[in-house]
Amino acid sequence: MAASITHLATNHSKGNPTPRVLRIDASARKTGSTTRGLADKVIERLRDQHPELTLVERDLAEGIPFVTEAWVAANFIPAETRTPEQRAQLAVSDLLVAELETADILVIGLPIYNFGPPAALKAWIDQIARARVTFRYTENGPVGLLEGKKAYLVAASGGTAMGSAIDFATPYLRHVLGFVGIEDVTLIAADRQMVDAEAASDKAERALQSALPLSA
Numbered sequence: 001m002a003a004s005i006t007h008l009a010t011n012h013s014k015g016n017p018t019p020r021v022l023r024i025d026a027s028a029r030k031t032g033s034t035t036r037g038l039a040d041k042v043i044e045r046l047r048d049q050h051p052e053l054t055l056v057e058r059d060l061a062e063g064i065p066f067v068t069e070a071w072v073a074a075n076f077i078p079a080e081t082r083t084p085e086q087r088a089q090l091a092v093s094d095l096l097v098a099e100l101e102t103a104d105i106l107v108i109g110l111p112i113y114n115f116g117p118p119a120a121l122k123a124w125i126d127q128i129a130r131a132r133v134t135f136r137y138t139e140n141g142p143v144g145l146l147e148g149k150k151a152y153l154v155a156a157s158g159g160t161a162m163g164s165a166i167d168f169a170t171p172y173l174r175h176v177l178g179f180v181g182i183e184d185v186t187l188i189a190a191d192r193q194m195v196d197a198e199a200a201s202d203k204a205e206r207a208l209q210s211a212l213p214l215s216a
Contacts, residue, residue, distance in 0.1 A: 018052040022103035026060045026121040027111045034156035034190050035109035038204060042107050042152050042188065045212035056099055060120035065092055067126045075130060093127040100128055105150045106182070108173065112157035112191075116168045125176050134180040144181025151177055151185045152211065156204075158194040162187065186211045 023043060027033040046053060065071075071093070074086035082090075100106075110117060117125075128134055135144050153173055160167050174185050188211060190204035 018054060019046070019050045019104045020054045020056065020102055021046060021105045021107060022099055023055060023057045024060065024106065024108045024121070024124065025058070026109050026118045026124075028061050028118065028120075029111075030061070033109075033111070034193065034204075035111045035154050038154035038156070038188060038190065038208070039107050039109045041208055042154060042212065045208070045214060046105065046107075048215055049212065053105075056103065058096070058099060058124075060118075060124050064120055064123045064127065066123050093130065096124065096127050097130065097133055100134070100146065103149060105152070106177075107152045107154065110153050110155040110169055110173060112155065112160050112167070112169050115160055115166050117173065129176065129180060142179060144179055146181040147183075149182045149184070151182050153185060153187045153189075155187060155189040155191065156193060156200075157189075157191045159192055162189045162191045 021043065023039060025033075025036055025039060027035050029036070043055065068089075071089050074082060074089040075093075077086055108121075110121065113119075116122075131137060134146055135142050137143075153170060155162060155170055157167075160169075162170055170187060170189070177183075177185055186207075188204055188207040190200040193200040
């Protein structure tokens with residue numbers, strides 16, 4: 001499972017760190033992917049607004065482990081008492097959580113596969129949604145621990161209309177992000193491409209311009 005980091009700047013201005021962007025790609029397609037193309041455009045516009053941002057890229061299509069029995073057992077053990085073997089079970093999860101914790105902005109590619117998110121994206125969610133790490137339980141219910149972040153969901157589908165009764169992907173991602181404390185979520189979608197590709201593209205471009213207008 002590979003991640004690449006592009007440092008566009010490491011300096012701080014006026015005491016504030018430059019934005020750190022975490023890009024998550026989940027499409028099985030490396031070429032011709034609508035979500036990868038839209039994510040490229042989102043990053044371009046974020047760079048237009050924040051020339052000194054730092055970009056971390058995580059491509060889930062290159063492989064991500066599923067949660068196992070050993071992973072679950074290790075996760076229930078307090079961090080300070082885990083054995084080396086238990087820490088090894090959670091090493092990938094710890095890395096993914098660290099990428100998420102240090103990000104200011106998320107750009108998540110969400111292709112719709114059979115009405116839901118790809119298995120690789122669901123596996124990422126299972127790795128980062130951890131009690132006492134990214135959320136905690138209280139007497140009033142769960143509380144997310146990753147507040148103050150902005151997320152852009154760039155979604156695409158062949159026939160599923162976003163927000164329809166058969167869209168089980170975008171509501172799920174919104175809920176999961178909110179569950180870990182990320183409430184500020186903007187959807188940029190090119191849906192029903194196999195029904196009307198031109199309309200889908202136009203819709204995505206309008207959403208992109210509305211969310212991230214280019215500088216004059």
